[in-house]
Amino acid sequence: MDDASVPLRLNVNGSPCQIKVEPWTTLLDLLRERLGLFGTKKGCDHGQCGACTVLVDGKRVNSCLMLAIMQDGKEVTTIEGLAAGPELHPMQQAFLDCDALQCGYCTPGQICSAVALVAEGKANDRASIRENMSGNLCRCGAYNNIVAAIEKAREQL
Amino acid sequence: MKKFTYNRAENVAEAVKYASNSGVHFIAGGTNLIDLMKEQVERPDRLIDITRLPLREVQEQAGGGLRIGALVSNAALAEHPLVRERYPLLAQAILAGASPQLRNMATTGGNLLQRTRCMYFYDTATACNKRNLNSGCAARTGINRQHAILGHSPACIAVHPSDMCVALAALEATVLVEGPQGPRTIPLADFHRLPGESPERDTALQAGELITAVELPPEGFPSHSHYLKIRDRASYAFALVSVAVGLKLEGEHITEARLALGGVAPKPWRVSAADEALRGQLIGKRSFAQAAEQLLHGAEGFEHNRFKIELARRAIIRACEEAAKGTAQ
Numbered sequence: 001m002d003d004a005s006v007p008l009r010l011n012v013n014g015s016p017c018q019i020k021v022e023p024w025t026t027l028l029d030l031l032r033e034r035l036g037l038f039g040t041k042k043g044c045d046h047g048q049c050g051a052c053t054v055l056v057d058g059k060r061v062n063s064c065l066m067l068a069i070m071q072d073g074k075e076v077t078t079i080e081g082l083a084a085g086p087e088l089h090p091m092q093q094a095f096l097d098c099d100a101l102q103c104g105y106c107t108p109g110q111i112c113s114a115v116a117l118v119a120e121g122k123a124n125d126r127a128s129i130r131e132n133m134s135g136n137l138c139r140c141g142a143y144n145n146i147v148a149a150i151e152k153a154r155e156q157l
Numbered sequence: 158m159k160k161f162t163y164n165r166a167e168n169v170a171e172a173v174k175y176a177s178n179s180g181v182h183f184i185a186g187g188t189n190l191i192d193l194m195k196e197q198v199e200r201p202d203r204l205i206d207i208t209r210l211p212l213r214e215v216q217e218q219a220g221g222g223l224r225i226g227a228l229v230s231n232a233a234l235a236e237h238p239l240v241r242e243r244y245p246l247l248a249q250a251i252l253a254g255a256s257p258q259l260r261n262m263a264t265t266g267g268n269l270l271q272r273t274r275c276m277y278f279y280d281t282a283t284a285c286n287k288r289n290l291n292s293g294c295a296a297r298t299g300i301n302r303q304h305a306i307l308g309h310s311p312a313c314i315a316v317h318p319s320d321m322c323v324a325l326a327a328l329e330a331t332v333l334v335e336g337p338q339g340p341r342t343i344p345l346a347d348f349h350r351l352p353g354e355s356p357e358r359d360t361a362l363q364a365g366e367l368i369t370a371v372e373l374p375p376e377g378f379p380s381h382s383h384y385l386k387i388r389d390r391a392s393y394a395f396a397l398v399s400v401a402v403g404l405k406l407e408g409e410h411i412t413e414a415r416l417a418l419g420g421v422a423p424k425p426w427r428v429s430a431a432d433e434a435l436r437g438q439l440i441g442k443r444s445f446a447q448a449a450e451q452l453l454h455g456a457e458g459f460e461h462n463r464f465k466i467e468l469a470r471r472a473i474i475r476a477c478e479e480a481a482k483g484t485a486q
Contacts, residue, residue, distance in 0.1 A: 006163065023163035023204070026191070046192050047259060059232075059261045065191045066262070069163055070184070070206055113258065120257070134392035135256025 013081025050136035102140035221375030227266030250324035313356030326425035349424030378403030396420030
């Protein structure tokens, strides 16, 4: 850590966080390398796969294409912040119930994206779910069950 | 990415002052810039964070137009009630582009300023005049399926991939800019430039200039507009060809028409003769085909993208037919 580091204040999964970061640190690298939150995944690191999707001030974003320092004062929610204690978030439970994954690498990003999708009011039908989940790739091809899981969770959110 | 200094601009004047020095980039959404910095294609010495500037408003103008702040996100703009009601062509084009995550991040000004680019621009192991002037163009003899058929030069055949800008071109938007010499306006049609012999410059912006807003004129073609995007995937892919159409009709007659093409040129492609070819004509395939001829005049493809010429011709006709039927709700 050289003296290029700048102070950053965030709220991560409900907890305030104060840390110094180098300006070229992405939000994704901050979460994984500095805060030990390994749930958010680095897939392509270019905003094409969606594995790094988190919520910033409630909106889904690609954390790999964001500088951490630019998120000063914001609220970040990762996959680790969705469950209420031991109780899974309805979207997490629906992914399990519907077998909406195979290898699981894209799953945290899929679930964060799906939670935002429902909040946006765009999970109305299968066509809209597919179109509005297009920023999250699943190389195992679990798409049918992902759509089913979102339809299931939608009813409980 | 290369190390850089980071500053947060507190007001427009401060941002402009910072950016008058070389090696300085503004950053807002960062969706294209950070990506290019990771590949060492962009290597700024200093980034000026402009996201705290007060440029997030969408305001009605006295004459009936709309002023869109440069920092309004693509997602917010596409969902804005006034845009959906008066400029559905713009909303449709924005929602055809990128992914929901990227649309949440990307801004109006940043969408304009995403680089005209191709995969050889990203690949620092290949020749690219845009990245490294006078190094050659690997795309001309390479895999050029995505590349330009109009407006290209021997130096560069990359396309500007925006969907939003194609709709803005058809709507004849204006770009508001603040710079060291004060404010000025640039018609969207003149904002992006053709590569010619200097493909490193994508736009008409001068050093230190900052986009503050985009203005739409009152006419938004709300009843008869259509954005048609043809791409290799069903969603989340750049256009092979896209068409923005706005029509005004009296019965079966076209009283006014605006056409723009995307995915085929280094800038949103407008040909005023195509609009004029439709004025006063009856709606129908014959009129639309004539407009297509005008729009595609001089089109020249390469080994892997010659199909785009016929694809564009058919896409123009289909987009006009859809617009004539009425804007999809």
